[in-house]
Amino acid sequence: MDALFQGRSFAALLFDMDGTLLSSIEAAERVWTRWAAQFGIDARTFLPDIHGRRAVDSVRRLNIPGVDPEAEAEAITLAEIEDVAGVHAIPGAREFVATLPKDRWAIVTSAPRALAVRRLEAAGIAAPEVFITAEDIPRGKPDPACYQLAARKLGWTADDCAVFEDAPAGIRAGEAAGAAVVVITATHQHPFETPHPTRADFRSLHASVRDDGRLQLR
Template sequence: MRITAGTTMAAEALLFDMDGTLVDSTRVITGLWRGWCDRHGIDAASLLRVSHGRRTIDTVRLFAPPDLDPEAEAAALTAAAATAREGLVAVPGAAGLLRTLPGSRWAVVTSADRAIARSWLGEAGLPLPEVLVAAEDVAAGKPDPAGYLQAARRLGCPIERAVVFEDAPAGLAAGRASGARVVALATTLGAEALHDHDWVQNLSGVAYTPEKGGRLTFSEANPSFSEANP
């Protein structure tokens, strides 16, 4: 259910997904996948239903025809993404929130490669985190929780005291499996798909205070709070 204005939440550390959570990269990602599908006779709609939040290599392995080398295809897609710029913007509220956070209290956990993450965060005008867990940093991508567990460990925060912000099914599953509290953003799936999650529209009106162990506050900009993630 939607988190109501005035809700507060204990949070020693904040762990953010990137695509759809901090950066609106839909135009770039959709264009790259549609082009790849067209070249190889793959149904783009089927791929796009499951690709968001997953590492490129994991999606390629799911859909590549037997005559393609998944590693080579993923590398080519990653190289194309690293130079993509058009349409990359910050999700509402992301810049304001990140600039208030102590570097030791937040991390980005993304299914993108490190070079893409750094490039896209910069292009969207967002600060770079001290802790960035990217695709090449984990043996298994989302929905496996390894990335979130690694980020919490590197921040020195017990995972149960962290809050994960996510927008995609694979990432939401990873956050829950990690043991962190999860806040979903309705930037990708829409509110109708988030009834099992505490959710906000975007990061507008989300504020953080690091004192006394850390606390999130949700204001009128993101006006029902559930106990789905106690």
């Protein structure tokens, strides 16, 4: 099995959640579609752009007159916590993270903590010790601060880590943080052009701990 990044090993692995470790697209798009209908907005015009972003950032981007983005984002989040039907782990994701040392991986999500915990539970994935959510960062992806913070909490720098992502905003965040990026395409409905290595899911991926303690991806 060939190395994913020839000649490179990593101190830690950082994972996006929605679309990468689990799929919540069905549930999220149901909630956002119902919410948009209140304002006479066709959700199909913006749904592709909500993934990988904080809810408040997505609401702000719609620039709806008279709307309080913070209040609307909170309402959307509460609705998403209630609706987790169809949330499931990406194939191989549970098994892959279970092989990693506990102090060598983190989840970095744009979702609020309560929603992130609910979705992980629905997908049967145990939360790691380092778990960065929307409350932990002043600016969401594509700002790199989230990945930089996760790496720092693990005791490393982001440029010594590999980031697993699916959405453009998250990929840009990983790039800006200086990390190596692996793109998981399990939830992509169309071909995705990227200079980074891609995998459909985690079933073909393997992480091993070298004698020097560093992680090798294959």
